[in-house]
Amino acid sequence: MLIVGYDLGERVVLLSLMKSIKSLRNYVMEAQRKGVAVSHFNVSDSTQFNGIVEVATALDLPVIIGASEGEASFIGIENVIALVHAARAKGLPVFMNADHHRTYESACNAIDRGVDAVIIDGAKLPLKENIALVQRVVAHARAVTAETGRDVLVEAELGYIGESSKLLASVPDGIQKTDPVVVEMFVRETGVDLFAPAIGNIHGIVESGEPDLDIELVKQIVLNTKIPLVLHGASGNTAEDVQNAIKAGVAIVHINTEIRVAYRKGIEAALQADPREVSPYKYLGAGKEEMKKVVEAKMKLFAGL
Numbered sequence: 001m002l003i004v005g006y007d008l009g010e011r012v013v014l015l016s017l018m019k020s021i022k023s024l025r026n027y028v029m030e031a032q033r034k035g036v037a038v039s040h041f042n043v044s045d046s047t048q049f050n051g052i053v054e055v056a057t058a059l060d061l062p063v064i065i066g067a068s069e070g071e072a073s074f075i076g077i078e079n080v081i082a083l084v085h086a087a088r089a090k091g092l093p094v095f096m097n098a099d100h101h102r103t104y105e106s107a108c109n110a111i112d113r114g115v116d117a118v119i120i121d122g123a124k125l126p127l128k129e130n131i132a133l134v135q136r137v138v139a140h141a142r143a144v145t146a147e148t149g150r151d152v153l154v155e156a157e158l159g160y161i162g163e164s165s166k167l168l169a170s171v172p173d174g175i176q177k178t179d180p181v182v183v184e185m186f187v188r189e190t191g192v193d194l195f196a197p198a199i200g201n202i203h204g205i206v207e208s209g210e211p212d213l214d215i216e217l218v219k220q221i222v223l224n225t226k227i228p229l230v231l232h233g234a235s236g237n238t239a240e241d242v243q244n245a246i247k248a249g250v251a252i253v254h255i256n257t258e259i260r261v262a263y264r265k266g267i268e269a270a271l272q273a274d275p276r277e278v279s280p281y282k283y284l285g286a287g288k289e290e291m292k293k294v295v296e297a298k299m300k301l302f303a304g305l
């Protein structure tokens, strides 16, 4: 058993630090007002987590750590939540999003364990079933807020942008943009806090080049829903395209594939440079440094720095 103690003085410092952190909802609303976006990066391990938090701390920016069902089961959702809570206890505005949770049970499990936001992804379901699923998760989030005071944001999506966070040879089949009329009804019926539109964005990176983002559609969806939008699959889109989407009302931007590529490249280079190296902190550390360059460039771009 490991016992970690702190005295009353430290506790007061801790609490005052914690008070200075706004809620994720506040950071997102403020970002949308200012025409900037909060960065969201997915992690599979604590090395990536540390690298992302190091960059966010150096830039003095809030950051959202995402873990999909697959990533969360690898790192352990309770572990990544504990890392996020530990960063917040140090006064850092680091938040946790349960990315693309596809069932009521897994979304509610993430909420109960302490995430700040959850994406209930029913985009592949028929519209009525998607709405019913999202309504149930929103009801659970609101019940948790009423009971604990913890604000939990619920995000949903309509349209289809693919499901891979890999390098893709071509645009996946079945890509479908969000209908701006249907989305107005969807947001009203479900009461979600955030919406992930399909505006030409694609999960993963299409190596032959990605379609342009439909900025007019972003404007239309913002007008119809009046809630902040979340851009998924922004890896592979041009800086200018993403900046225009942010100015039009995207308040959170997700990057996953690009940091995965950098992380792997850094690890490969370290192992090639020293094939006998077996210290994980050395070769993973090299991956982290390579990944941090991408994280820094993206955070600056999304924050308008």
Ligand SMILES: [Zn+2]
Binding pocket: 100, 203, 232, 233, 254
């Ligand atoms: Zn996504």
